[in-house]
Amino acid sequence: MSIEVRDVHKTFGTFAALKGVSLKIQSGELMALLGPSGSGKTTLLRIIAGLETPDDGSGDILFHGENVAALRAAARHVGFVFQHYALFRHMTVFENIAFGLRVRPRRNRPSNDAIRGKVASLLKLVQLENFAGRYPSQLSGGQRQRVALARALAVEPRVLLLDEPFGSLDAKVRKELRAWIRRLHDEIHITSVFVTHDQDEALEVADRVAVMNEGAIEQIGTPEEVYDQPASAFVYQFLGNVNIFEGRIRNGRLRIGCLELPVSSPESADNQPARAYVRPHDIELARIVAGEGVRRGTVQHIHTAGPIVRVGVRTFDGSQTIEVEIAREKHQELDLRVGNVVYYRMRHSQIFVEDYSI
Amino acid sequence: MSAIPLHPLTPNSNLARLPRRTGGVQSFPNAEPAWIRWSLIAVSLAFLASFLFVPLTAVFWEAFRKGAAVYWASFQDPDARSAIRLTLLTAMIAVPLNLVFGVAAAWAIAKFDFPGKSVLITLIDLPFAVSPVVSGLIYVLLFGAQGWWGPWLAAHNIRIIFATPGIVLATIFVTFPFVARELIPLMQSQGTEEEQAAIVLGANGWQTFFRVTLPNIRWGLLYGVILCNARAMGEFGAVSVVSGHVRGLTNTMPLHIEILYNEYQFAAAFAVASLLAMLALITLAAKTAVTWKSRGPLEDHANHNSTGDAHEH
Amino acid sequence: MRFFAPKNNVLPGFRLAMGFTLFYLSLIVLIPVAAIFIKTAAAGWSQFWQTATSPRVVASYRLSFGVSALAALANGVFGLLAAWVLVRYEFIGKRMVDALVDLPFALPTAVAGISLTTVYAETGWIGQWLKPLGVKVAFTPLGVLVALTFIGLPFVVRTVQPVLQDLDREVEDAAASLGANRWQTFYRVIFPALWPAALTGATLAFARAVGEYGSVIFISGNMPMRTEITPLLIVTKLEQYDYAGATAIAVVMLVASFSLLLLINLLQWWSAHRGT
Ligand SMILES: Nc1ncnc2c1ncn2[C@@H]1O[C@H](COP(=O)(O)OP(=O)(O)OP(=O)(O)O)[C@@H](O)[C@H]1O
Numbered sequence: 001m002s003i004e005v006r007d008v009h010k011t012f013g014t015f016a017a018l019k020g021v022s023l024k025i026q027s028g029e030l031m032a033l034l035g036p037s038g039s040g041k042t043t044l045l046r047i048i049a050g051l052e053t054p055d056d057g058s059g060d061i062l063f064h065g066e067n068v069a070a071l072r073a074a075a076r077h078v079g080f081v082f083q084h085y086a087l088f089r090h091m092t093v094f095e096n097i098a099f100g101l102r103v104r105p106r107r108n109r110p111s112n113d114a115i116r117g118k119v120a121s122l123l124k125l126v127q128l129e130n131f132a133g134r135y136p137s138q139l140s141g142g143q144r145q146r147v148a149l150a151r152a153l154a155v156e157p158r159v160l161l162l163d164e165p166f167g168s169l170d171a172k173v174r175k176e177l178r179a180w181i182r183r184l185h186d187e188i189h190i191t192s193v194f195v196t197h198d199q200d201e202a203l204e205v206a207d208r209v210a211v212m213n214e215g216a217i218e219q220i221g222t223p224e225e226v227y228d229q230p231a232s233a234f235v236y237q238f239l240g241n242v243n244i245f246e247g248r249i250r251n252g253r254l255r256i257g258c259l260e261l262p263v264s265s266p267e268s269a270d271n272q273p274a275r276a277y278v279r280p281h282d283i284e285l286a287r288i289v290a291g292e293g294v295r296r297g298t299v300q301h302i303h304t305a306g307p308i309v310r311v312g313v314r315t316f317d318g319s320q321t322i323e324v325e326i327a328r329e330k331h332q333e334l335d336l337r338v339g340n341v342v343y344y345r346m347r348h349s350q351i352f353v354e355d356y357s358i
Numbered sequence: 359m360s361a362i363p364l365h366p367l368t369p370n371s372n373l374a375r376l377p378r379r380t381g382g383v384q385s386f387p388n389a390e391p392a393w394i395r396w397s398l399i400a401v402s403l404a405f406l407a408s409f410l411f412v413p414l415t416a417v418f419w420e421a422f423r424k425g426a427a428v429y430w431a432s433f434q435d436p437d438a439r440s441a442i443r444l445t446l447l448t449a450m451i452a453v454p455l456n457l458v459f460g461v462a463a464a465w466a467i468a469k470f471d472f473p474g475k476s477v478l479i480t481l482i483d484l485p486f487a488v489s490p491v492v493s494g495l496i497y498v499l500l501f502g503a504q505g506w507w508g509p510w511l512a513a514h515n516i517r518i519i520f521a522t523p524g525i526v527l528a529t530i531f532v533t534f535p536f537v538a539r540e541l542i543p544l545m546q547s548q549g550t551e552e553e554q555a556a557i558v559l560g561a562n563g564w565q566t567f568f569r570v571t572l573p574n575i576r577w578g579l580l581y582g583v584i585l586c587n588a589r590a591m592g593e594f595g596a597v598s599v600v601s602g603h604v605r606g607l608t609n610t611m612p613l614h615i616e617i618l619y620n621e622y623q624f625a626a627a628f629a630v631a632s633l634l635a636m637l638a639l640i641t642l643a644a645k646t647a648v649t650w651k652s653r654g655p656l657e658d659h660a661n662h663n664s665t666g667d668a669h670e671h
Numbered sequence: 672m673r674f675f676a677p678k679n680n681v682l683p684g685f686r687l688a689m690g691f692t693l694f695y696l697s698l699i700v701l702i703p704v705a706a707i708f709i710k711t712a713a714a715g716w717s718q719f720w721q722t723a724t725s726p727r728v729v730a731s732y733r734l735s736f737g738v739s740a741l742a743a744l745a746n747g748v749f750g751l752l753a754a755w756v757l758v759r760y761e762f763i764g765k766r767m768v769d770a771l772v773d774l775p776f777a778l779p780t781a782v783a784g785i786s787l788t789t790v791y792a793e794t795g796w797i798g799q800w801l802k803p804l805g806v807k808v809a810f811t812p813l814g815v816l817v818a819l820t821f822i823g824l825p826f827v828v829r830t831v832q833p834v835l836q837d838l839d840r841e842v843e844d845a846a847a848s849l850g851a852n853r854w855q856t857f858y859r860v861i862f863p864a865l866w867p868a869a870l871t872g873a874t875l876a877f878a879r880a881v882g883e884y885g886s887v888i889f890i891s892g893n894m895p896m897r898t899e900i901t902p903l904l905i906v907t908k909l910e911q912y913d914y915a916g917a918t919a920i921a922v923v924m925l926v927a928s929f930s931l932l933l934l935i936n937l938l939q940w941w942s943a944h945r946g947t
């Protein structure tokens with residue numbers, strides 16, 4: 001079941017939460033909606049589910065090519081996992097999961113035995129076989145999350161929508177559930193959209209990622225695409241750490257102080273301000289000058305915790321401190337100390353000309 | 359929104375961890391000296407006792423003063439019996455109507471956003487602010503012999519004022535806000551996420567209400583109904599204005615008490631009063647139980663304080 | 672633009688619930704209350720003014736509003752104290768006392784009336800101890816004060832209690848650590864946080880007391896010009912079939928009720944938005 005969102009607008013009062021969003025999710029795909037807080041992710045997800053309606057006359061929602069914009073939430077057959085789970089607190093885990101089956105009209109309601117069997121298999125799927133009789137308040141956050149998921153899956157939805165499914169869990173449980181949900185998806189292959197503001201989560205779990213900012217989609221692509229070829233300065237900055245160098249374009253090259261970088265887009269005018277974006281791991285360090293484009297700096301701090309060593313290098317003119325990430329071995333080999341002189345070179349950079357057209 | 363602490367003495371977790379000595383003595387470093395503490399307790403207990411405890415005890419004392427035989431005889435009086443019957447009948451009509459209204463109003467107000475909400479809430483509160491006597495009077499002005507529709511009603515031989523319908527109407531007016539007032543804040547604090555989840559799972563409106571909303575509000579609803587009922591059975595001022603005080607016909611229990619008292623039949627007056635006082639005690643017990651229940655282990659405050667898209671007004 | 676149009680359109684039943692709410696509200700409350708104003712307007716201003724300001728009526732206003740204000744004040748002071756004791760201290764029977772605070776909400780006013788009269792009469796349980804002190808309660812304005820204090824007792828306690836419970840004890844500890852003594856902490860830190868709630872509660876108690884009837888008429892003695900409350904005067908006029916007179920006084924009472932309701936809403940709004 002594919003999902004297509006066409007040019008959806010949503011305004012709350014005078015505030016435009018979504019400004020013409022279009023998105024296509026392939027059948028069986030696991031798509032992440034990634035963006036900072038307030039970027040409209042939840043709003044978009046709720047519009048897909050039918051829990052919110054787009055502005056009058058704007059936009060269409062298509063499930064498998066069929067326009068569902070006029071359908072109410074119940075008729076869309078979506079599974080929705082709420083950010084805070086919204087479990088029915090007066091029902092046991094079993095009754096929570098069975099709810100969607102029990103409220104069906106009598107003629108297509110499964111028998112009690114069938115419901116019991118279905119719930120049991122779902123409990124097995126989410127690894128909560130022994131928790132059927134508990135109340136939501138007697139479960140941990142991660143367990144509640146899985147109950148919410150099982151409850152959503154019980155009605156055999158056509159698509160599964162998850163709002164910050166790991167949002168209120170601690171770091172370790174998040175990591176576990178992340179891997180688990182990926183495996184689950186590989187098992188049941190239901191078209192899924194999940195909202196997150198955690199870039200690691202999106203890049204690790206999703207087949208494709210849609211990056212949102214201020215009510216619009218900045219880029220859609222596989223995790224590799226959005227990470228390696230960010231379509232905008234925002235995406236570059238949002239996905240991972242970045243060093244920013246401000247400069248001006250001169251003769252088709254970006255000049256940053258005495259450093260020059262080649263500019264790929266040829267139409268950029270002369271003397272225009274621009275910025276170079278460089279990831280910390282795209283900077284090489286050396287103790288001696290070797291090759292072209294090498295600049296000098298001094299080591300300002302070194303953080304050695306974890307598998308990667310982060311080195312802060314103060315540029316020669318003292319205008320900024322750049323963050324560099326190097327492997328542990330490399331660090332040992334270089335034997336850096338605070339105050340040492342080092343030479344750095346940008347392996348890879350991307351330049352965005354500042355946009356004054358707005 | 360911060361969670362209601364389970365115990366008043368432990369309003370935040372830091373202090374909860376402090377050891378507390380038994381015997382009602384606190385060990386806060388920053389607290390009043392014991393003599394101040396005990397004087398404050400003594401003064402406020404004296405105040406509460408002279409206004410609450412003593413009058414309440416007096417009702418039962420006076421009722422049984424002449425012995426149990428006289429007490430029971432008070433209820434043999436046919437007028438007393440008809441007063442009890444009329445009171446029950448009135449409550450049986452007024453309470454369900456106000457219950458349906460309270461649920462409908464709370465559903466609209468707590469689960470939806472619309473302009474004019476606070477005006478509506480104020481209007482619902484209106485009967486609380488109006489004097490009971492005035493509440494009765496407005497129906498006299500509408501349906502009484504001199505009232506707007508009085509002549510028409512008289513022509514068609516319909517009696518409202520000085521008859522049961524008037525008593526019921528006045529009672530409905532006076533108890534109008536009780537259920538709604540109990541439910542609105544409760545349902546607001548619960549938000550709409552559970553209902554939305556039910557809708558997405560395919561439940562229709564009634565299923566959502568009966569299976570998800572109602573179980574969550576049942577204790578508050580029960581208390582609202584009990585309170586509404588207590589007031590409906592005990593209303594005096596409004597009913598007094600519309601009843602006409604016809605013995606054995608339009609006298610409710612409180613009116614009957616007044617008549618007996620004014621005729622110096624104190625034992626009988628207090629005997630009937632003791633029934634209503636019992637009702638009041640049951641109401642208080644119910645409130646305590648409900649408060650206790652809603653803080654009980656099955657309610658999950660930690661989960662729901664953050665989820666509620668509670669509307670403030 | 673549609674009035675009463677819900678923004679959240681996922682949950683069903685808004686039209687039904689709102690429709691019934693407005694219908695029932697109009698039928699039971701709005702139309703009858705409007706009728707009384709229309710009736711007064713029809714009767715004419717001069718007659719209204721004459722009735723509403725006749726000496727006996729004015730005396731009843733003085734008693735009703737004056738004693739209600741005193742009762743509200745008494746409840747403000749003792750209610751604050753009771754709330755403090757119930758929230759901050761432990762003693763045997765606390766839960767029962769806490770539950771008993773709501774008694775005036777639950778006990779029918781007629782029952783309260785005859786009981787208070789009996790207890791505070793010269794031979795009563797409390798009255799007999801006051802008599803040697805020269806204090807006469809029943810059948811005097813003091814009796815009215817007792818009844819109105821009883822009727823308004825829960826309001827201040829119940830509005831102050833939750834605020835006191837939510838009050839962060841750390842703030843008090845902070846004040847103490849900065850060198851404030853207990854009394855300074857109370858009136859500089861705690862009291863400023865409590866008094867809007869206490870004021871709201873006292874206003875609620877006042878509003879309730881002004882209109883109170885059942886619990887007062889037994890203990891007051893109902894002497895014209897002296898212990899006759901305004902609601903009783905309405906009943907008296909009605910019993911004399913003076914509908915116009917009763918209506919005129921009722922309109923004054925209604926206007927007072929509306930003003931108080933407005934004031935209470937403002938107070939609640941203000942204390943909720945204060946300092947945020
Ligand atoms: N019901 C509403 N009324 C008014 N404004 C709203 C409403 N719902 C959302 N908004 C606004 O729309 C914007 C987008 O909200 P949305 O909940 O979609 O953000 P989000 O990307 O999910 O953020 P978060 O990561 O914090 O959950 C926000 O600025 C929010 O304030």
Ligand SMILES: [Mg+2]
Binds near residue numbers: 042164
């Ligand atoms: Mg969100």
